[in-house]
Amino acid sequence: MKSNSFNASTFDAAIVDLDGTMIDTLGDFVVALNLMLDDLTLSHVTAKDVESMVGKGSEHLIRSTLRHVRGSDADETLCDAAWQRYTHHYLAINGQHSAVYPGVIEGLEALRAQGLRLACLTNKPNDFAKPLLAAKGLDGYFDFVFGGDAFERKKPDPLPLQKTCEALGTSPARTLMIGDSSNDAQAARAAGCPVVLVTYGYNHGEPIQGVDADAFVDSLAELGRLS
Numbered sequence: 001m002k003s004n005s006f007n008a009s010t011f012d013a014a015i016v017d018l019d020g021t022m023i024d025t026l027g028d029f030v031v032a033l034n035l036m037l038d039d040l041t042l043s044h045v046t047a048k049d050v051e052s053m054v055g056k057g058s059e060h061l062i063r064s065t066l067r068h069v070r071g072s073d074a075d076e077t078l079c080d081a082a083w084q085r086y087t088h089h090y091l092a093i094n095g096q097h098s099a100v101y102p103g104v105i106e107g108l109e110a111l112r113a114q115g116l117r118l119a120c121l122t123n124k125p126n127d128f129a130k131p132l133l134a135a136k137g138l139d140g141y142f143d144f145v146f147g148g149d150a151f152e153r154k155k156p157d158p159l160p161l162q163k164t165c166e167a168l169g170t171s172p173a174r175t176l177m178i179g180d181s182s183n184d185a186q187a188a189r190a191a192g193c194p195v196v197l198v199t200y201g202y203n204h205g206e207p208i209q210g211v212d213a214d215a216f217v218d219s220l221a222e223l224g225r226l227s
């Protein structure tokens with residue numbers, strides 16, 4: 001951890017991002033998107049293409065994918081058809097091409113052992129996020145799981161973090177945000193939450209070290225060594 005400013009007693013709770021922070025879901029995204037593209041008789045995307053488009057929710061991912069393969073913005077009819085096919089395929093393969101990152105279980109165990117309440121806050125829709133956490137054995141760590149459709153606006157807007165703090169009953173200043181992208185960091189800054197970023201996730205194709213955050217960790221297991 002590249003900061004000495006954290007101590008477990010500084011926090012009452014932590015809000016943890018999902019994709020790119022706890023679970024490497026790139027494989028699921030690529031498989032579901034390419035099945036969708038097959039249905040629409042469009043050409044495929046690669047993992048490298050998808051990595052820079054993940055993080056702003058499924059609608060954004062689908063629109064970005066359609067723009068990438070067609071070279072122009074898709075109209076609403078195509079977006080609606082794509083959304084239907086994508087949802088169908090994603091639900092069928094959810095978690096099959098994904099893996100929990102090393103150190104995640106250790107980090108979550110340590111945060112719980114230090115008495116922190118935990119919430120998962122992701123831009124992934126609720127219907128994708130909840131079964132995925134359950135399939136990977138992570139659901140039991142969280143008092144709350146909020147997807148990208150849980151609130152009126154998504155990260156990087158601060159609203160989802162403010163609402164999650166309200167649900168946890170904690171003040172933003174004592175609630176640590178743990179994420180992998182500028183989305184998480186911007187939302188945390190605007191909500192007044194301290195923020196730690198992992199160095200291994202998806203940051204819209206940009207180096208994570210360039211993002212304004214309080215600390216960076218190579219593994220969530222490092223969070224257990226804060227005290």
Ligand SMILES: O=C(O)COP(=O)(O)O
Nearest residue numbers: 018019055056057122123
């Ligand atoms: O855009 C997504 O679906 C992933 O979002 P997350 O990084 O907030 O979990």
Ligand SMILES: [Mg+2]
Nearest residue numbers: 017019020180
């Ligand atoms: Mg993420």
